[in-house]
Amino acid sequence: MSTELTLSIEMMGGDDAPDVVIEGLSRFSTNNADMRFLLHGDEAALTPLLEGATDLAAHCEVRHTDIAVSMDDKPSQALRRAKGSSMWNAIECVKNGEASAAFSAGNTGALMAMSMVLLRKMSGVHRPAMTAIWPTMTGTTVVLDVGANLEADAGQLVTYAVMGEAYARAVTGKEKPSVGLLNVGSEDSKGHGVLKEASTLLSTSDLDLNYRGFIEGNDISAGTVDVVVTDGFSGNIALKTAEGTARLVASYLREALTVGPRAKLGALMASKGLRQLRDKMNPSNVNGGVLLGLNGVVVKSHGGADAAGIETALKLAADLAASQYKEEVAAGLARIGDVVAIVDKPKASA
Amino acid sequence: MSTELTLSIEMMGGDDAPDVVIEGLSRFSTNNADMRFLLHGDEAALTPLLEGATDLAAHCEVRHTDIAVSMDDKPSQALRRAKGSSMWNAIECVKNGEASAAFSAGNTGALMAMSMVLLRKMSGVHRPAMTAIWPTMTGTTVVLDVGANLEADAGQLVTYAVMGEAYARAVTGKEKPSVGLLNVGSEDSKGHGVLKEASTLLSTSDLDLNYRGFIEGNDISAGTVDVVVTDGFSGNIALKTAEGTARLVASYLREALTVGPRAKLGALMASKGLRQLRDKMNPSNVNGGVLLGLNGVVVKSHGGADAAGIETALKLAADLAASQYKEEVAAGLARIGDVVAIVDKPKASA
Numbered sequence: 140m141s142t143e144l145t146l147s148i149e150m151m152g153g154d155d156a157p158d159v160v161i162e163g164l165s166r167f168s169t170n171n172a173d174m175r176f177l178l179h180g181d182e183a184a185l186t187p188l189l190e191g192a193t194d195l196a197a198h199c200e201v202r203h204t205d206i207a208v209s210m211d212d213k214p215s216q217a218l219r220r221a222k223g224s225s226m227w228n229a230i231e232c233v234k235n236g237e238a239s240a241a242f243s244a245g246n247t248g249a250l251m252a253m254s255m256v257l258l259r260k261m262s263g264v265h266r267p268a269m270t271a272i273w274p275t276m277t278g279t280t281v282v283l284d285v286g287a288n289l290e291a292d293a294g295q296l297v298t299y300a301v302m303g304e305a306y307a308r309a310v311t312g313k314e315k316p317s318v319g320l321l322n323v324g325s326e327d328s329k330g331h332g333v334l335k336e337a338s339t340l341l342s343t344s345d346l347d348l349n350y351r352g353f354i355e356g357n358d359i360s361a362g363t364v365d366v367v368v369t370d371g372f373s374g375n376i377a378l379k380t381a382e383g384t385a386r387l388v389a390s391y392l393r394e395a396l397t398v399g400p401r402a403k404l405g406a407l408m409a410s411k412g413l414r415q416l417r418d419k420m421n422p423s424n425v426n427g428g429v430l431l432g433l434n435g436v437v438v439k440s441h442g443g444a445d446a447a448g449i450e451t452a453l454k455l456a457a458d459l460a461a462s463q464y465k466e467e468v469a470a471g472l473a474r475i476g477d478v479v480a481i482v483d484k485p486k487a488s489a
Numbered sequence: 490m491s492t493e494l495t496l497s498i499e500m501m502g503g504d505d506a507p508d509v510v511i512e513g514l515s516r517f518s519t520n521n522a523d524m525r526f527l528l529h530g531d532e533a534a535l536t537p538l539l540e541g542a543t544d545l546a547a548h549c550e551v552r553h554t555d556i557a558v559s560m561d562d563k564p565s566q567a568l569r570r571a572k573g574s575s576m577w578n579a580i581e582c583v584k585n586g587e588a589s590a591a592f593s594a595g596n597t598g599a600l601m602a603m604s605m606v607l608l609r610k611m612s613g614v615h616r617p618a619m620t621a622i623w624p625t626m627t628g629t630t631v632v633l634d635v636g637a638n639l640e641a642d643a644g645q646l647v648t649y650a651v652m653g654e655a656y657a658r659a660v661t662g663k664e665k666p667s668v669g670l671l672n673v674g675s676e677d678s679k680g681h682g683v684l685k686e687a688s689t690l691l692s693t694s695d696l697d698l699n700y701r702g703f704i705e706g707n708d709i710s711a712g713t714v715d716v717v718v719t720d721g722f723s724g725n726i727a728l729k730t731a732e733g734t735a736r737l738v739a740s741y742l743r744e745a746l747t748v749g750p751r752a753k754l755g756a757l758m759a760s761k762g763l764r765q766l767r768d769k770m771n772p773s774n775v776n777g778g779v780l781l782g783l784n785g786v787v788v789k790s791h792g793g794a795d796a797a798g799i800e801t802a803l804k805l806a807a808d809l810a811a812s813q814y815k816e817e818v819a820a821g822l823a824r825i826g827d828v829v830a831i832v833d834k835p836k837a838s839a
Contacts, residue, residue, distance in 0.1 A: 411749065
């Protein structure tokens with residue numbers, strides 16, 4: 140971990156904020172004693188929590204605000220009363236250079252909207268994309284976009300690929316992460332025109348990507364590639380469908396291991412392995428989404444994350460802030476400039 | 490089960506055909522002694538298999554052909570040499586009334602193409618849709634389209650809903666199956682224009698549907714609704730992503746239960762429950778896709794299905810053939826005629 144890194148933390152968003160955020164921060168700080176944290180939120184609520192957390196207060200500076208964005212606010216509503224809120228202030232510290240990355244477990248739509256307004260898009264990015272880290276047979280895979288934009292044209296998908304590849308390198312340490320494009324079949328002839336066009340662009344050697352072509356839904360969990368590129372609609376459906384399926388299988392398993400006294404005893408004997416299984420399936424291990432393509436790092440935690448999940452997302456924020464991610468994306472975007480310009484005429488829309 | 494039903498079986502398609510098809514047919518026939526089967530394929534291969542199967546031959550009539558569609562043929566290739574193939578002949582028997590439903594474990598694209606050519610679309614259907622039966626927390630859910638068409642406009646989604654509802658009633662016996670539209674959020678404001686338009690149409694009381702609005706990916710496995718409507722691209726991604734996730738969790742579980750001698754012993758003690766778990770996760774239980782919207786029933790089995798899976802798909806074919814499915818869809822399409830006409834101008838394409 141790089142030294143002297145400062146993270147800007149939005150304390151009031153999430154199901155169990157601010158208590159669980161302090162708890163996660165405390166865990167993270169214990170293993171990263173050289174970091175500083177700017178805490179944005181209600182001082183009256185935060186101060187006693189900080190005093191109760193061992194060795195944390197010395198690394199923190201509370202920036203008080205009464206204003207907090209509600210979890211139910213629509214992005215447009217949130218934006219109207221954004222200024223001075225804990226979320227706004229947290230992101231603003233990244234903009235003005237006081238912090239290297241921002242964190243929030245609050246309202247996703249509001250966070251994306253404020254991040255766009257405050258940090259602006261990187262030059263060459265038409266639409267930022269939201270990432271998810273996905274557990275697989277071989278480790279983890281980065282999937283993007285999981286819901287920032289419903290649709291994506293070929294040029295946008297290529298931009299997602301370049302950003303996702305640099306992001307995967309920053310968070311997994313792999314030298315040359317492999318990239319796949321999500322489709323309904325792996326043959327070149329499959330899928331609609333936008334996908335075929337994007338695939339042709341991604342195959343050009345000028346981009347210098349480790350591009351593996353089309354992949355299918357089952358390839359995500361199989362870990363066939365390190366980065367799965369898709370539009371935000373399909374990505375969101377895939378992510379939530381996987382969550383639902385994992386929950387279903389877990390409920391089948393609970394049933395199987397409580398079906399009678401022998402099963403219960405067996406589960407007790409196998410408890411070590413089953414604990415490992417539960418750890419592997421714990422969403423806390425892969426918590427943290429990043430809106431890629433902005434001039435600054437903002438990490439979104441799941442609103443229902445526990446302290447371990449908050450810690451994971453904070454680690455992601457720190458890793459990304461300390462990495463060469465932004466420089467690599469900028470270089471990648473410069474490389475694709477000519478390639479993408481062919482198909483992605485700049486539009487009037489933001 | 491209705492009496493005197495005849496099923497038309499394509500014997501040569503699938504990974505282990507014709508052996509496994511005979512095996513599945515034999516299991517099915519044992520429990521449905523009043524049914525007749527027309528077997529399409531290579532007589533020299535089929536006759537000895539039939540002689541080896543107890544009590545099956547008497548219910549079967551072999552229709553010989555040398556021609557079989559390869560699993561790798563593209564639909565266009567398959568169509569060119571389709572006539573006289575086991576697949577073509579199997580479907581033709583439904584067309585000319587000799588059989589009530591056709592079955593195949595062969596090439597999906599070829600089966601869809603031949604079914605469209607031979608059986609034609611029902612009046613009011615612009616695009617047929619492929620179904621999948623999905624295991625859920627509460628039983629099973631029908632998902633369509635899982636890949637017949639990559640895109641769907643609002644009128645097509647409404648047609649899928651009407652066909653899917655009638656299909657769910659036929660295969661689950663529920664009086665008034667609930668219907669949901671797959672989206673990235675459950676709020677009315679979510680999703681792109683086509684989905685909002687379809688949702689508005691589905692909400693009109695004229696359609697007489699038990700429509701529950703938008704659902705998300707995790708709602709599929711949760712069993713929130715009985716019928717999940719989506720375009721073929723998203724449906725295919727959801728289905729394959731769920732398969733991949735189930736496979737991942739199963740591999741985690743295998744690892745957890747073999748991590749050491751205590752875990753192995755525990756697994757042995759819990760074997761009854763774990764066997765139930767394996768049964769629940771066995772894809773054979775939900776085998777069988779149907780291309781809805783044609784003048785005739787054609788059931789597609791997974792190419793890698795075992796005998797139990799073939800039996801499940803044959804039961805689906807028989808249930809559907811014996812049901813009022815076709816009449817109900819026709820009535821539903823008539824009801825929606827006016828509603829859909831507003832948005833779904835008939836196109837020149839097939």
